[in-house]
Amino acid sequence: DGSFSIDVTLNLGYNTLLFRGEKDTYLTGVAKRDIIRDLAPPELVFITPAGTHYTNQPTISVSGRLFDTFDSAATLARDGNPITVTNGRFVDLDIPLAPGENTLTYSFSDSLGNSDTATLTVYHATTLPTITASHPAIIDEGDSYSVDIDFSPSADIVATVVTVDGYEVHRGTDATSYSQTHTQSGTNDSILVTVTARDRYGNVGHYDSTIAVARPHFLSGRVLYDSNSTTAVAVPVTVETPSGTVTWTTDTE
Numbered sequence: 001d002g003s004f005s006i007d008v009t010l011n012l013g014y015n016t017l018l019f020r021g022e023k024d025t026y027l028t029g030v031a032k033r034d035i036i037r038d039l040a041p042p043e044l045v046f047i048t049p050a051g052t053h054y055t056n057q058p059t060i061s062v063s064g065r066l067f068d069t070f071d072s073a074a075t076l077a078r079d080g081n082p083i084t085v086t087n088g089r090f091v092d093l094d095i096p097l098a099p100g101e102n103t104l105t106y107s108f109s110d111s112l113g114n115s116d117t118a119t120l121t122v123y124h125a126t127t128l129p130t131i132t133a134s135h136p137a138i139i140d141e142g143d144s145y146s147v148d149i150d151f152s153p154s155a156d157i158v159a160t161v162v163t164v165d166g167y168e169v170h171r172g173t174d175a176t177s178y179s180q181t182h183t184q185s186g187t188n189d190s191i192l193v194t195v196t197a198r199d200r201y202g203n204v205g206h207y208d209s210t211i212a213v214a215r216p217h218f219l220s221g222r223v224l225y226d227s228n229s230t231t232a233v234a235v236p237v238t239v240e241t242p243s244g245t246v247t248w249t250t251d252t253e
Contacts, residue, residue, distance in 0.1 A: 010037040013069075041116035042068035042108050044076070054123045054200040055097070062092040062104065062120060071110035078106050097124040129157055129197040129205035138212040139191075142184055145211065149178040149195055156199040163194045189213055214241065223250045 021029035046064045068074040076083045102122045109115035134148040151157045154175035162170035162178045170178040195207040223232040235250045
């Protein structure tokens, strides 16, 4: 009946088989058959985000490419939910995130059943970085003073800025502490200390405080006796200010 069978060893990828049939007084018959031996699953590449990601947003969208050498109709799903693949590209929109670690598992396969999985880890947090500052509340004119700043949690801090009296005195890319002695100058009645810290999730913490500057003031007056309104001589008078306590003794005036 003209049928035949033959065992052929196939290589991975394309295999082109050429068949030729000959018979006396007949034209030669030629046929070709391409057979693909495919044992490899499709390849998944994450584009956005490209890898482990940190965010303070409640959702995330994931995009990427799904490629198969021999199958243009490879399928993709996340946690069992099908995802549309168009021309080898996909976008998985608005995935809700829970606080902490979120593991997104993508499964994909071709029409021959070759399959694989890929995971993308997304960390979600909304807690602001902690800024701990130490400096005096008040200083005298011309005094030196220390400003000490610490940041936490140290593993998450990626950017810090410290400004003292209008000047940027520190800019960092981690949780390195700031500690420096400054000297008051100028005519302002206070010194503004501002600090910002940003973590890898995108949360930004702020600290703002002022150091009051105590300047000399002239104070005069008289102390009189209640009984006769005469001048009270050699009486101690104590004056308390935010920067300290001063005691004078009245004279004959």
